[in-house]
Amino acid sequence: MICLGIEGTAHSIGVGIIQERKGTCQVLSNKIKTYQPEKGGIHPREAANHHAAKIAGLIHESVRVTTIDFSDIDLISFSQGPGLGPCLRTAATAARALALTIEKPLIGVNHCVAHLEIGRGTVRECTDPVLLYVSGANTQVIAFAEKKYRVFGETLDIGIGNCLDKFGRALGLEFPCGPKIEQLAAKGSQYLPLPYSIKGMDIAFSGLLTASENYVKKGKNLEDVCFSMQETTFAMLTEVTERAMAHTEKQEVLLGGGVASNKRLREMVQTMALNRGAKFFVPTRDLCIDNGAMIAWLGLLMYQSGCRMSIDNSLINQRFRTDMVEVTWRD
């Protein structure tokens, strides 16, 4: 079975094609285009305009780079939520139009669950992980328990990527700021104390963000502030992930989301996993960031397990929570 998935929850529009053969997941193509704001953060309408301008070309390109034809596609899936309304609506509209044109079924999927399933689908030995999902807007620790993907811990205020971006923006760095902060942090060495805020398995970043900005205002070395910020936030993330692993008694950890590209975060989570005797997994970068292939794969899993969606019921849901998804494709 072949599924084409369209992702459009935030600043990226992506089209991916997945082929399933005897339960294994094969990525045939995965094309992504990213909106770059001229200044500041994502402007939802501007991002949606970007997506609308790019989506038709992306769909054609994603099919062209494979050996298949539009007539070989069995299913169209799209990111139904959570995300920015205008972006979601643009991706959903494209998906509906494509499904009607090629006369194939349509299915909407949860973006956060897709991040986890693409790990299970494409990373060898990854079967039942705790996912640390770290992106701009989302910071969640997700695992399968009692028939659903449940959120064991999450941010109580802003996402980790958002925290890094807000800090970076105050310094005049370009969006996304994470990679620049990572470079600066690598040169820092002196640790400046920052609030370490964990509540149960939930975390909060806003106090730490203010404290970091205050260090900069006071003229502290920028590299040291970046270093301290990364060390503190990532230690918090690693700690809540470990707590979730202990709580759920799971032996695998999976990273996902754009911030999973950060080498220091990878190193910390990997160290934690090794010391617990657990396995550590990260999908390839293009499957970690927002992408169409993961949407295609989850759509395919859902369809094969009997889920169906009519066009009438394909409305997007900006607040589509991870634990709202009925999991029909695994026990």
Added chain:
Amino acid sequence: MTKKILYRGAEAEILLSTYMGRTVVEKRRVQKAYRIKEIDRQLIASRTREEAKLMAESRRIGVSVPLIYDVDLFNGIITMEYLAGDRVKDILNILGKQKRKRICQKIGESIARLHNHDIIHGDITTSNMILFYDRLYFIDFGLGCKTIEIETKAVDLHVLMEAFESTHSQYSSCFNNVLDGYKKNYRGDPVRVLHTIDDIIRRGRYR
């Protein structure tokens, strides 16, 4: 004697040991190789100190906790009484309806008593409660603190709500029973705390 590991948690090891002829539990906070020394040392010392203080005070106000025998800040070790009971997490789903209801109310009462004295447990889950000779004990005050803030008290209860949703999801009335017990015993205005829980739920992403 050789110490037996009873449980290896995320941040600490629970060891069965002896202390002046008694069977005791040692809670030993382990160094974490993933975080830098500066953060590691500070977290281990401050959490050990806070935990011991909160346990002692909880006991004083009538919430059952294991008795503390010794505290070693440098190595992050608290030596305490051994409770040969059951984790509430393990037994709650298999108890009869009435007993489950009673325990949940008792949980609420105990949390109210802690909150009456501005003690925040910080990680109220059913893994951190032990039933021993029909008494409900709270363990692991490692993320606790003292505050008068309504917000923090509400977060304390919200953590438990999430634990119920994830671990005891087939018993949706459990958390309501907890709140019943809480309302009866909280000396401040329980309605304000409950409203703040609703605020926290709404503030959570995508609610």
